[in-house]
Amino acid sequence: MMKEAFLKYLRFEKNCSEKTVRSYEIDLSKFEEYLKTLDSDIQLENADADVIRGWVVDLMEHGMLETSVNRKLSALRTFYKYLLRKGVISKDPVRMVKGPKRKKPLPVFVKEADMDRLLDDTSFNDDFEGVRNRLILVMFYETGVRLSELISLKDADVDTSKCVLKVTGKRNKQRYIPFGQELKELIGEYRSLRDVAVGVVEPFFVRKNGAPLYQMMVYKLVKQSLSKVVTLKKRSPHVLRHSFATAMLNNNAELQSVKELLGHESITTTEIYTHTTFEELKKEYKLAHPRA
Known part of the structure; x- marks a missing residue:
């Protein structure tokens, strides 16, 4: 059968891992099971776009997440492209099938009052590690740098005479971020x-031994620190990056300026924070207005 030939192709020609091959096998088998519920004459090799759309709908109706449905659809897409190259089919039935759109969750952020409690009212040791840990939290919140950017900072990148950080971001693109007197x-x-x-x-x-910080170490520090002031499920360095962007926009910063500070390629990426601030505005309205 073509399914077995396809799995061998993945394993021996594409050098896919056993885990990947097994994942494709499961997805194709699940699709085969669905085909049996429709018509005994429908096989993998002759299923059309309408049948595949029906399977997508069936998966969604059974509560499968959009990401999982799209992953299964991707497996079918790879399989039918293989059949097309082998001349088994003349038309790719998945080509015109669109998967469900992923719901984009709003960024999680910490309110300004909670950040003030963490940075102003929480005690930190006054030794090297205590001062370093507080500085890490303040730097995340006051500059919006990514975790990878923070731990890769060189001493020469931190200029206190000009109050500016030189940050190396994605694809080695550098940007400059100003900071204030506290930092x-x-x-x-x-x-x-x-x-x-x-x-x-x-x-x-x-660290104390002079070695650079590593990501999990900083992640744990942020998580433990945020746990003192918030009950959010997500308590990561990226939440502090979101908090920086949200605080800037809440205090009338221009969207383009926030985009540059965050190092985003597109303004569209930054715009999601405007939705965050509007959601916060709606909550405040419902709490404050007597007839909300």
């Missing part, structure tokens, strides 16, 4: 303690 003072305090504890080093953020 400047924290950076100076951290550098003094760091230079005594480990000496002058190239990475800006380091």
Whole structure:
């Protein structure tokens, strides 16, 4: 059967992993099971676009998430392209089938009052690690940098004389982010303690042994710190990036400026934060207006 030939093609010609091959096998088998409920004459090789659309609808009606449905549809797409190349079929039935659109959740962010409680009212140790940890949280919130960007900062990238960070983002694109007096003072305090504890080093953020920070370490720090002030399910560095963007827009920053600070390629990516602030506005309206 062509299904077995396709799986061998994935395994031996495309060098796909066993996990990937097994995933394709399961998806095709599930589609075969659906075909048996329709008509015994319909096989994988002669299923048309209407049949495939019906399967997509059936999966959605049984509560399958959009991402899972699209993954199964992708498996069919790869399979039928294979049949087309082999001359088994003359027309790709999946070509005109569109998967369900993924729902884009609004970004999770921490309210300004909760961030103030974390940064102003929560106690941190006054040693090297305590000052460093507070600086990490403040830097995320005041600059909107990504986790990868923060841990890759070099000491030379942090200019306190001009109050600017040189950040290397996606595809090695560099951008400059200004910062304020609070961050400047924290950076100076951290550098003094760091230079005594480990000496002058190239990475800006380091551990006690002088080695750079790693992602999971910073992730755990942020999660534990945010747990002190919020009950959000997501408590990650990216939530602080969202919080930066939301705070900027809530305080009348121009959308284009926020786009540049975040290092987004497209203004469309940044626009999602305008929906976030509007959702917050609706909540405030419902709480405050007597007839809301």
